[in-house]
Amino acid sequence: MEGKLINVYNREKVEPRLNEQQRKKFQHEIKIYMEQYFKQKLGKGVDHTKITIFEDMLIIRGEGFLTEPEKFIAQTSSGMKTIRASRTHVVLQHWHDNKKYIEDKLNAKAIHHIYDIEPENDFWMHAVVFDRYFT
Numbered sequence: 001m002e003g004k005l006i007n008v009y010n011r012e013k014v015e016p017r018l019n020e021q022q023r024k025k026f027q028h029e030i031k032i033y034m035e036q037y038f039k040q041k042l043g044k045g046v047d048h049t050k051i052t053i054f055e056d057m058l059i060i061r062g063e064g065f066l067t068e069p070e071k072f073i074a075q076t077s078s079g080m081k082t083i084r085a086s087r088t089h090v091v092l093q094h095w096h097d098n099k100k101y102i103e104d105k106l107n108a109k110a111i112h113h114i115y116d117i118e119p120e121n122d123f124w125m126h127a128v129v130f131d132r133y134f135t
Contacts, residue, residue, distance in 0.1 A: 015107050018053070018134045026105060027051040034060060037098060042090070056133045058102065060126040066119065074119040083119040091115045091126060108132045 018026065031051045039045035047064025066074065066083065073079040095113065103110055108130035115126040 015132055023053050023135060027053055030058070030060075030102065030105060033101065034062075034094075034098070037094065038062075038065070041093075041097075053106075053134050055135055056108075056130050058106065058128045058130070060128075062124045064122055065124060066122045070119070071122070080119045084117050087117045087119065087124065088115075091117065091124065095126070102128070103130075106130065106134065108134070 028051075031049050034051070035045050035049055044065075044067060046062040048062070050059075050061040052059040052061075065087070070083050070086075074083045095115075099110060110128050111131050112129040113127065115124065117124045
């Protein structure tokens with residue numbers, strides 16, 4: 001039982017919470033991994049990535065992910081819908097490809113997730129809720 005805590009309600013073993021140094025280390029490692037993933041898959045990385053681990057959540061934010069042609073297309077209402085649909089596919093594929101990596105890295109199971117894409121602001125966000133608290 002070394003390193004494990006006991007949940008007083010159901011007597012299950014639970015992982016200890018992350019200290020500030022561990023939390024920042026995981027955030028940095030996931031950020032580097034995500035940037036490499038998108039560069040490899042799309043040929044263009046995200047200009048700015050921010051990873052936040054808080055309570056039982058992981059939040060991934062990306063800015064500057066659109067290509068120049070996508071920025072041009074996104075200037076109209078129908079173009080924004082087209083870019084949103086195509087990039088939604090990218091986010092779903094990212095989750096399919098990286099869910100296990102993230103769960104293994106954080107030693108937790110993802111139980112809910114939601115994402116949003118704003119082509120007009122060249123911004124996307126993915127929030128994941130896990131089965132344990134990190135902080």
